[in-house]
Amino acid sequence: MLQLPIDALIPDVRRTLSAHARAVLVAEPGAGKTTRVPLALLNEPWLQGRKILMLEPRRLAAKAAARYMAEMLGEKVGQTVGYRVRLETKVSAQTRIEVITEGVLTRLLQADQALEDTGVVIFDEFHERSLQADLGLALCLESQTVLRDDLRILVMSATLDAAAVSALMGDAPVLVSEGRSYPVVTHHLPRKRDETVEQATARAIEMALARDEGDILAFLPGAREIRRVEAMLAGLKRVPGIRIAPLYGMLPQQAQEAALQPGQQGERKIVISTPIAETSLTVEGVRIVVDSGLMRVPRFSPRTGMTRLETAKVSRASADQRRGRAGRQAPGVCYRLWSETEDRALAEHRTPEIAEADLAPLALELAAWGVADPGALQWLTPPPAAAYAQSVELLKQLGALNASGALTGHGRQMAELGMEPRLAHMVLRAIPLHLGEMACELAAMLQERDVFGGDRQGDDADIRLRFAALHDFARQAQAAQGTAADAAVKRRVLEEAAQWKRRLGLSGATSADKDANCGLLLALAYPDRIGQNRGDGRFILSGGRGAVFGKPQQLSQEAYLVAAELDDQGTDSRIRLAAPLTLDDLYRHFDELIVREAVVRWDDQARNVRARKRERLGALLLKETVWPNPEQGEVVQALLEGVRTEGLDLLTWTKPAKQLRERLAFMHRHARGDGWPDVSDEALLEGLDEWLAPHLYGMKQREDLQRLQPASLLEGMLSWPQRQALEQDAPTHVTVPSGSRIPIDYSDPDAPVLAVRLQEMFGLQHTPRLAGGRVPVVLHLLSPAHRPVQVTRDLASFWRDAYFEVKKDLKGRYPKHVWPDDPLAAAPTNRAKPRS
Structure with a gap:
């Protein structure tokens, strides 16, 4: 027998697994670890006649390794050495070494968590880090820790961070074979x-x-x-x-x-x-x-x-x-x-x-294992928390998990099927509808490569065409058609569907009305991808995403469809596989997902309240009718939402109303004591329910709002004492020495302005003050032509220091007016000359 580099290390492998339950073996490609190690362990005393399970990441490698080991023993596959891969099993009662693919290990563990008939599990090519390999190792470590301390675990790889794997496995011994390589x-x-x-x-x-x-x-x-x-x-x-x-x-x-x-x-x-x-x-x-x-x-x-x-x-x-x-x-x-x-x-x-896969299958397997939190297991790379939580939510929507995250009866059936969770849900829900056979074929088709392969037909996204091609192929006794590769895909789809039908006890006959039911079945698997035509061949999906076909086709005209495959590119994902769905099927089979609601909202285009009865499935609006007599309370809330959206300018603010609001802002800032309302935009919008809502009953549109008197609404926010204090401490006007009533501008609450002609202030020594004397007004002293000549808060200082310079200028420009040398002794006037 040809000597391989791993042969020199075999005694060490035997000794290590005799003394330790866990080990790591690193061997270069070509060293022979895949075929020599299982055979070398076959007669170890600690194995006690139990099986050796060896995981391979690919079906082809699993079958090739089993055949090679069987040849080394001079036997056929299925005797001492056999294999289990998806859709194909070659084992017998005498099989001691089973080469399996990773999904098969998960099924075996779920059926028997202790793996009672297994002595060692070998993870080959672990460096590929598939999701199933990581899950299988985590479950095996758990089984070994809790149920089977005599179970051996050997992780093998050609390129691997052996230290990290050893640490995960409790500092397991690491064995290294350098292999044999030429330059x-x-x-x-x-x-x-x-x-x-x-x-x-x-x-x-x-x-x-x-x-x-x-x-x-x-x-x-x-x-x-x-x-x-x-x-x-x-x-x-x-x-x-x-x-x-x-x-x-x-x-x-x-x-x-x-x-x-x-x-x-x-x-x-x-x-x-x-x-x-x-x-x-x-x-x-x-x-x-x-x-x-x-x-x-x-x-x-x-x-x-x-x-x-x-x-x-x-x-x-x-x-x-x-x-x-x-x-x-x-x-x-x-x-x-x-x-x-x-x-x-x-x-x-x-x-x-x-780190980047769909974790729904993982979440379902862990729930079937009895683990709600993946942190309870040992992982080389823990599943990302956000992606795992999203997967748990999907399983709850599919009915696989209950509200607390525990596996339901439906979820256990899904896990036992071994399909992708969405497809397992579809098949199980299709059986009571007498569509189980068709669902098995559809599931097999969706898990394999497109049956059209690279054919030009593949440009058409209609999955019903694939069904027709598949059944044409089956009727011709699986005679090769198209390319050999496409024939192999069709054959594989049919074999996989037949296997699931047998497991579920289905007859094998597919519904004759395939075209009508294909979309319904897809909707069971992908309720978040039910699409509604927007009228231009583009679709909005129930999950909220946009979708479109790469080029116009028959499905572009459908009112509703289900997208089984999308490319996730751009704003609108391209639809790669889909089937039409009728509105009747939506109501008949997805009634529990349809939300029926009465919607009363502000229409910012029409600027009025719209009341509608709606039926909605996710982001899809299935039906909308006018609601003629909505609840008044909801109408009021819609009006308030309109004011919040468009702002307070939706009301009619007259000049007196604006001035009142400014005076209230002044009092809120400067009055003694609490209780003065905040009338800023933010505060008024936040308090709409208190000061505006009681006045909106019976109203529905902008014209109704504009008939309101904001000044009266603001006054309604004040107590009687506050109204009196407002007139006294923040009056609308001040009577100046000339007898004129001059309005006060409160637009700046920290600096209210009194704009008055200088001559009307003769005889007044000090600046008028507001808020009980605490806030002086800002005097804008004007010329006879009402142009500002001085701004001051200190009138006495102005008479004393600045008046005489101002007087020189004004006397030259307005010679007909009187400009006394002593303004405090002069008579105030609002005329060119004071009355005699």
Whole structure:
């Protein structure tokens, strides 16, 4: 048997797990940890005949690892070594090693929290930090602490912060295998201007074929890009000795195995793969790596509640792992399709999925586990509090959790299904409507890649077209149609739907009226994405967001629809998948979500009170009728809201009313004792209920408000003693020595102004004062032409010091007027000369 680097460390692994319940193993890619460690532990005494569970993050890697270990034992998969992945299980009563994907571990733990038939759980490739891996480790640590102190936990990875994982696991021992690697020469071939990633990859592959020896492994972010590069390299397929082998999860097993096997003698193999070949899988014969530097990552948008796949740059750790694939068996070469400057900017590690994923599945699993607060478990990266709280609220809306956050019976059924929570809710609610079979198909379709793939039909967002294509495919006995990849997607959707139907005891027949019910089912899953046409082909969603189609299509004309997928770009998200919904279905099936309310509000356009009866679903206004006889109290409040919105100028403020308000402001500032009302804008608006509301009964519009007398309303705020004090301490006029009654300007409460002709003040020695003598007026002394000649608060000082200079000027300008040498002894006058 071929010796691998991990073999030298196997005795240490055995000794460590014999003495410790937890351990961390770090081994370079190609060291052999995935296949050698489980087999080495198979007969350990502490295992006591129990199973070994090993988690792999990808289905393809899980199945390949199980097949390889079975071959090493000279057996078939399903005997000593088996696997469990979504939609496929190969185990038997004699199976001791089960290679499983991460979601399967969660199901096993929920069914048996103690994992009684398991001796060790191995987390392989933990550095990928998937949400399910983090959850699985947290639950296993909890199970080990509370229920199974003899359960072993081994975390394995090629690139991992071993110290952090060891600390999480109570300072677990760390074992390190250096692996075996050969030198790899790295070339940077950045993409040219306007060159697509597919074009750059094809160019690099052709260059490598000409310059270097060995098989090629090219990394691209997804199957769509792989098919495009295949098409660009079509000419190479006709060259003798060259074989192009795609590798991605949706390929048939035979095609996957062909990509992994070494090429024939004299043959050069070009494997074009998604990141599934980055770790775990060994592609034999590879000496050259072409790395696009891109990968697909799930990103959750709190705005839309959608998780979408985005193309992003790889991390430094991922790039190094990809490069290492070229140096497993001999010296190699790596072509990176980015510059050295871009290379230095790469993040060291990928962001843990738990930090940016939809946490609703996690919240549902924890509730099923019996944990309300995720802080009760041990996490390498705790789930973000805000995102987790949002997920809990969604589960409450779906009826999975009660008001206190405890799992309901409906929630337990959702958790047992193992679907995304929205889809599980949809399927369970569809069964009483006799739509369970169709709901299973719809759920399977929404969890897989679009059945139209890259076809031009995919531009049409109508999900009913996908149903038709799926059922056409099924009627033709799953005969391949379109591309092989699209046929694989359709086949997988049908298999997944069939599995759920069997679990739920459904007949397997789908409702004939698919077109009418598709939107209804989507609305069960996405009640916050029910859309109402705004009249221009744009939609407002019940959750408050805007949405629009990328280009006009039949659904653009629908009055109501449900958006199953949005792109979350811009103000109005683009609708990628949707189905129409009737208003009748909304009332029939979502009546509990419809809010019926009577709305009385101020219309700032019409400037009157509008009273309406409304029926509303979230942000959607379903129905509105006039309410002819609203409650008077609500009308009054609407009028008050109008005044608050538009301001006090909505009332008619006459000159006397304005002066009264200014006098009250003066008294509020300067009067002795409390109780004088604050008549500032802020205070009056805040106190509308007290001084204005009692006078509004019977009114409905602006004209009614303008008939009010604000002066009377303000006087109503005063007691009788205050009214008397107001006349005495803040009079409207002052009688000056000439006998004239001169108005006082109170616009500045700290400096009331008396504007009077200087001649009318002859004989008055001191400045008039207000507020019981505490506040002098500001005298604006005017010329005979009513132009200011002096401003003073101290009249005595003016007569003594400034009058004679002013007199010289006035005497020259107004010679017919009398300008006495002694103004205090002169007779005041409001004429040119005093009367004799």
